[in-house]
Amino acid sequence: MADYVNPFASYVDAPAPAEPPAETSAAAPDPEPDFAAEQAAQAEAQERALQHAAAEYVAMLPAIEAARPLPATAGRTTELTGAERIAAGVRSALRNNVGSTVQIVRDAVVADVPVKPGVNAHRHGAYLAEYLYAQGNLGQFEAHVRPADGHILLIRRGVAGPGVAWRAAGPRAQKFYEDAAYRDKAFDLVRLRQTRKSDGARRYPRVREWGEDSRGGTVTLDLCPGMLLGQVRAAEPALRQALNLPSLVVDSVGMRPLIRLNSREITRDFPKRNPLLPALFTRPRTQAERHAAAGDFVIPLGVRADGSPILISQAVAPHMGIFGGTGMGKTVLLTQLVQAAVLQGAEVLLVDAKNGKDLRRIAMLNLPGVVHYSAGSEATLHRAVRYVRDEFERRKALAAALMRDGIEYRPVPLLLVFDEAPAWIDDQISGTDKDARKAAETTVANLSWIASQAREQKCFILTAGQYAYASAFAGRWKSNTQTLVILGPPSEINRQSLFAAGEPRDRVKVLGAQLTKSMKGRGIVADAETGEIQLFQGFFNDGEHADAFARALAETPRLRRFAWEFPLPGHDGGDGSWMDWTPTSEPSSDDLPVVYLDGPDGEPDPGVEVYDPTSKRYAPGTRRLRDEHEHRNSYDQK
Incomplete structure (x- = not known):
């Protein structure tokens, strides 16, 4: 590394200069600074620096095009909802029970757990049901023993299908889901209707698809001819009142309205451990890969x-x-x-x-x-x-x-x-x-x-x-x-x-x-x-996760401070x-x-x-304090 030349060394280390000689009448005046020439020189220097940076980037371009930073391999999946979320949670909770399987059967989540010889299946089934309930967000499971092979069946019913979510959102939402006539009355109340001039007959939006998400029931609507998505959005406050669901929102699927009930509060039970995994990110290991990975930055x-x-x-x-x-x-x-x-x-x-x-x-x-x-x-x-x-x-x-x-x-x-x-x-x-x-x-x-x-x-x-x-x-x-x-x-x-x-x-x-x-x-x-x-x-x-992240950081290019x-x-x-x-x-x-x-x-x-503010040799000087502030050593107080 080339020696660094401290531009201030001449006046930091050198002795104080002697007094300058007295001016005489023959002394030439200092020349006036040429600001135009100075600005022109600065502009030329900036242009050279820009050209140099462009040339460096062009030279790196083949490496950027060929770069293959480590891809993100975790965490970018779609959010599991409803029965799928519960099934995933049960699989995780039972991961130490070798041979267990978890499936969604009609409206139920069913876990099939083999029993080791000598284990009381009924007692162990009751323990597993209590264990799943203690997880806080999987619900109450029934425990049964299958006579054919002695396996434990853990069953939670009524968790699949949009009807479950709509019925759980309250009596108005349940009736909206089950009763077409009630549904038309609700649309009439919020003025989502068309009236035929010839006889006064009314038409209303029709259900295209019932569904659910992590926050409750959903419904996708087909609108009457000439009715616009914006009309349904404008009716959002009225729909909230009609169904007594203050968090209801009107979204869209293409040009069709999608009503989300948002009737479920987000559970307070977060995972006990939330490690930050390197696999969540696209990870560059070279300067070229830094440019290639930039679009994935999160x-x-x-x-x-x-x-x-x-x-x-x-x-x-x-x-x-x-x-x-x-x-x-x-x-x-x-x-x-x-x-x-x-x-x-x-x-x-x-x-x-x-x-x-x-x-x-x-x-x-x-x-x-x-x-x-x-x-x-x-x-x-x-x-x-x-x-x-x-x-x-x-x-x-x-x-x-x-x-x-x-x-x-x-x-x-x-x-x-x-x-x-x-x-x-x-x-x-x-x-x-x-x-x-x-x-x-x-x-x-x-x-x-x-x-x-x-x-x-x-x-x-x-x-x-x-x-x-x-x-x-x-x-x-x-x-x-x-x-x-x-x-x-x-x-x-x-x-x-x-x-x-x-x-x-x-x-x-x-x-x-x-x-x-x-x-x-x-x-x-x-x-x-x-x-x-x-x-x-x-x-x-912490622990092994902190060590793993530190190892991943060590592969990242070090930049000059x-x-x-x-x-x-x-x-x-x-x-x-x-x-x-x-x-x-x-x-x-x-x-x-x-x-x-x-x-x-x-x-x-x-x-x-x-x-360097992180160095013990950092020497910025001392900020001036107000003269009016009185400084006293506490030991001098009487």
Whole structure:
């Protein structure tokens, strides 16, 4: 590795210079700076850098086309519902009973369990029935012994077929399912009808197919000629009243309306273990594979009550907001999300507005794709956001340059994890410092631009914090944050700020009542995949699962870390005052150069540790405190 030349070495290590000679009348004046020439030189340098990046990508293109990253092999199956879900749960519960089979027979789930010689089949059958009931979400099974071979039959009846779900939804739903005349009266009540002018005869939608999903009964309708899907959607509130089902929704299958009763609450019984498995993700092992795998990038939030994973595709919902109080598991969740992003080849920037130990702990894990950590000063926070915007603009320019040659650019994911951003912005804009307010508005504008425009170039934002202050987390930044998460019992601030008035807020209140502060990592998500507001449990790895994930991470390409090259002693701001620079100050935080902390081989460069916030040799200087603040040693108090 080539020796790093410290640009500040001449004035850090050299003795103080002698006094300059006194000026004389013959001294030539300093030349005026040629700003036009300077700007032209900068533009030329940027063009050369862009051409170099394009040439590097073109050279890598054959490898990208041939790349075969490890595919995701788990968790991307469709959600099991009804009898299938129960059958799958019974198979899992009886996996240690060799030779057991589980089938759906008409309206029942039936488990056939062989009995070992010497075992009392009746007693063992009763034990197994109690064991299945104790699982919490499989229901009550009857135990029988088959005389022909002595096998135990565990049977739960009435779990298959849409009629079960409709009858369980209440008397009105049952009558709607069973009685065609009652059904027409219900449609008449909600004004889903056509009236023939000649004789006043009325026609109503007809049932095409009864069904069920994980939340209850469903029905697909055939509409009368000329009747539109929008009319059924508009009748949704009236249908809720008519069937006394407040969570009923009108969906669609093609151009046909699909009514979902949503009569079942999501069970509170989550799987006891929710490991984050490497097989959930497409995993690159080379730089070329990072580009090839970029389209599969997901953020793994956790699991639903049925155990199915919530994997947020950034191609669909590019930005996420996670909010929750102290002790609710936010740090663990963020750690899992960062590790998963790194495993998928993303470059991750960690930015911490509160300069706390939690995000620093993640930064100190030395994960191969965590390229930056900023905390501790206004300048570093503003600069990190500006960096992401600049990187987006660079990627956009590179994509345009490649497109001129008919080449599609496939950027790798970049994830900005910004902890306590809303609280920091709220503090800046609500104070009396006009300059701080102006700087905060500039950074919010940058965040909004990234959130609204940068998805195609795969620049994503994960906003985190205790509270989603409406004064700060708003506008395009919030409106483009499509996956919203609350960990633990929801505060009123977060419920009001994150969810629309009416049904969404009411739904959050209902689900929030099921959460307690002892439920670490459990929360509420507005699920972009299903459109539902529902409970989830965050992933958590320990033991062998943590070891397996660490082994998978070790195969991920290690990316070079970078930091901000702040001024050292002897330069303007070198006393630590640079930490108060902002986008609107002079000098500006936007002008802090980028410095690599690692060499091309990925090894830390000891010559630049002074700029590394994770190093003991980090030396940013000391921020100036207010002179009016009185400092006293507590031991001097009388």
